[in-house]
Amino acid sequence: MTSTAVIDLLGALAYGELVSYERITADAVIAPTLADQVSLATIAAAEFDHFHKVSVRLQELGADPVTVMQPFVEPINQLHENLAPRDWLEGLLKVYVGDGIVADFYRELSNQMAPDVAELIEEVLGDSGHDAFAIRHIQEAIAADGKVAGRLALWGRRLMGEMISQATLISAARPEIHTLFLDAARDADNMSGLLNRLTVGHARRMDVLKLAS
Amino acid sequence: MTSTAVIDLLGALAYGELVSYERITADAVIAPTLADQVSLATIAAAEFDHFHKVSVRLQELGADPVTVMQPFVEPINQLHENLAPRDWLEGLLKVYVGDGIVADFYRELSNQMAPDVAELIEEVLGDSGHDAFAIRHIQEAIAADGKVAGRLALWGRRLMGEMISQATLISAARPEIHTLFLDAARDADNMSGLLNRLTVGHARRMDVLKLAS
Numbered sequence: 305m306t307s308t309a310v311i312d313l314l315g316a317l318a319y320g321e322l323v324s325y326e327r328i329t330a331d332a333v334i335a336p337t338l339a340d341q342v343s344l345a346t347i348a349a350a351e352f353d354h355f356h357k358v359s360v361r362l363q364e365l366g367a368d369p370v371t372v373m374q375p376f377v378e379p380i381n382q383l384h385e386n387l388a389p390r391d392w393l394e395g396l397l398k399v400y401v402g403d404g405i406v407a408d409f410y411r412e413l414s415n416q417m418a419p420d421v422a423e424l425i426e427e428v429l430g431d432s433g434h435d436a437f438a439i440r441h442i443q444e445a446i447a448a449d450g451k452v453a454g455r456l457a458l459w460g461r462r463l464m465g466e467m468i469s470q471a472t473l474i475s476a477a478r479p480e481i482h483t484l485f486l487d488a489a490r491d492a493d494n495m496s497g498l499l500n501r502l503t504v505g506h507a508r509r510m511d512v513l514k515l516a517s
Numbered sequence: 518m519t520s521t522a523v524i525d526l527l528g529a530l531a532y533g534e535l536v537s538y539e540r541i542t543a544d545a546v547i548a549p550t551l552a553d554q555v556s557l558a559t560i561a562a563a564e565f566d567h568f569h570k571v572s573v574r575l576q577e578l579g580a581d582p583v584t585v586m587q588p589f590v591e592p593i594n595q596l597h598e599n600l601a602p603r604d605w606l607e608g609l610l611k612v613y614v615g616d617g618i619v620a621d622f623y624r625e626l627s628n629q630m631a632p633d634v635a636e637l638i639e640e641v642l643g644d645s646g647h648d649a650f651a652i653r654h655i656q657e658a659i660a661a662d663g664k665v666a667g668r669l670a671l672w673g674r675r676l677m678g679e680m681i682s683q684a685t686l687i688s689a690a691r692p693e694i695h696t697l698f699l700d701a702a703r704d705a706d707n708m709s710g711l712l713n714r715l716t717v718g719h720a721r722r723m724d725v726l727k728l729a730s
Contacts, residue, residue, distance in 0.1 A: 322558060329542040329561075338590055339583045342572075345535060348542075349565045352558060359555075370552045377551055 307365070309480035310421055313413070314362050315372030316474065316481075319380055320406060321355035321428065322373070324399065327384070328434065331395040343437055350432035361424055376474065383470040387463060393445050393452065394459050396438040401463045401509060403434065408505040409471060412498055413484055442513050457515040464506045464517070468499065520578070522693035523634055526626070527575050528585030529687065529694075532593055533619060534568035534641065535586070537612065540597070541647065544608040556650055563645035574637055589687065596683040600676060606658050606665065607672050613651040614676045614722060616642070621718040622684060625711055626697055655726050670728040677719045677730070681712065 325348050332344035359369040389395040407429040414422040446453045475481045503517075510517035538561050545557035572582040602608040620642040627635040659666045688694045716730075723730035 322555070325558065326542055326546050329539055330546075333539050333543075338587055342535070342583060345538065345565060345568070349562060349569075352562045352565075355558070356562075370555060374551055 306480055309484050310417065311362065311365060311367050311372050312375075312478050312481050313410070313417075313425075313484075314358055314365075314421070315367075315369070315374075316376045316380075316478075317410065317425065317428065318355055318358040318362065318369055319373040319376045321351055321358060323380055323384060324403065325349075325351035325355060327395065328399060331392060331399070334392050334395075336392065340441070343433075347432050347434045347437065351434075354428040354432070357424065358428055361421075375478065379470060379474045379477070383466065386470075387466055389459075393442060393456065396441055397456055397459060397513075398463055399434055400438040400442075401460055401506065402467060403429070404509045405464065405467050405471075405502060405506060408502050412501070416484060416487065439512060446513070453515060456513070457510070457517070460506075460510050460515055460517060464503070468502065519693055522697050523630065524575065524578060524580050524585050525588075525691050525694050526623070526638075526697075527571055527578075527634070528580075528582070528587075529589045529593075530623065530638065530641065531568055531571040531575065531582055532586040532589045534564055534571060536593055536597060537616065538562075538564035538568060540608070541612060544605060544612070547605050547608075549605065553654070556646075560645050560647045560650060564647075567641040567645070570637065571641055574634075588691065592683065592687045592690070596679065599683075600679055602672075606655060606669065609651040609654055610669055610672060610726075611676055612647055613655075614673055614719065615680060616647065617722045618677065618680050618684075618715060618719060621715050625714070629697060629700065652725060659726070666728060669726070670723070670730070673719075673723050673728055673730060677716070681715065 328344055328348035328351060332341050332348060335341040335344055362369045362372060387398060389398050410425050410429055414425060417425070442452075442456065446456070475484075507517040541557055541561035541564060545554050545561060548554040548557055575582045575585060600611060602611050623638050623642055627638060630638070655665075655669065659669070688697075720730040
């Protein structure tokens with residue numbers, strides 16, 4: 305992997321973590337109880353810490369974090385505008401599903417990365433406690449009102465579709481990342497194998513919630 | 518100072534810091550540049566750390582942070598609803614002015630507190646870097662467009678008025694805090710002396726921005 309590709313990937317990751325922290329904070333603000341608000345704020349702070357770790361690594365690599373994040377601002381913001389959650393549960397599902405897809409996506413590339421970079425990415429994409437929180441609250445909401453399941457299943461499918469198509473657009477616009485994916489796809493026989501694995505990962509997360517994917 | 522009063526004050530402080538972290542994050546989301554977004558997110562994370570420190574102290578004192586914050590949720594949220602900033606600059610001024618008033622308010626009581634509590638409060642209310650950030654951006658905006666000064670001066674006066682009246686309501690609803698203020702006022706000859714000092718502190722902060730208070 306070229307150093308440009310590593311810096312591109314870390315730039316996208318850093319901005320993604322920054323936005324993740326902001327989105328979880330927005331969910332904290334509309335949490336139904338103060339205890340939930342505190343839990344989500346604590347998780348958001350952990351996401352900020354992930355952002356900070358990636359920024360520090362970028363600086364160690366001689367890159368300016370703001371400069372290398374910049375190309376990803378517009379497409380990642382666009383993705384989030386297309387996928388504005390209508391309520392708290394949709395916000396929780398979005399972070400659970402979205403962070404899972406992003407983690408799977410980066411793991412596909414990790415065998416092409418230097419071990420210290422792969423380790424940093426694994427740490428940063430590790431669960432900050434959000435998964436358990438989201439799963440518990442979504443399960444409770446479905447138990448209280450079965451209609452919630454259908455709506456969230458639909459939302460989960462939309463999240464998956466939009467994220468995959470946006471990831472394809474983002475990687476296509478960054479030649480070094482695009483090459484990486486072509487390499488990853490070649491290793492994996494073909495691109496559809498890679499997409500299949502992402503789909504399987506998504507289905508597994510939806511299964512935990514007993515939601516059809 | 519009774520332990521109930523200390524716990525009340527720390528509960529109000531903890532919730533205030535939690536909301537401050539959320540508000541600064543909201544300002545980060547609408548920041549004009551990515552560099553500003555990162556700066557504000559970093560400041561917000563420091564505010565979260567303050568919240569966390571107060572929570573830990575509450576637990577050490579045998580109190581559940583959520584329980585002791587709860588009485589302050591509705592009045593503090595109400596205050597923020599009454600004072601919704603219309604844009605980024607108003608958001609910056611609100612945090613600068615608001616945190617300053619809160620810090621002065623707590624300092625008025627610090628001579629009645631155990632030294633370790635006074636020290637924690639001083640640390641938590643210390644500047645997280647927001648003041649310098651807000652001052653720089655507000656000064657730049659005024660330099661670019663003189664009309665901004667009049668609007669922000671008006672906004673600063675509204676912030677001060679609403680915060681003082683809301684603080685009075687909050688403290689009146691918590692007998693232990695109310696007693697503290699009566700004591701503080703007695704030490705200071707009278708309540709108007711205390712209000713005068715808060716007003717002087719506010720005027721000093723507005724002066725830094727060359728805004729009429």
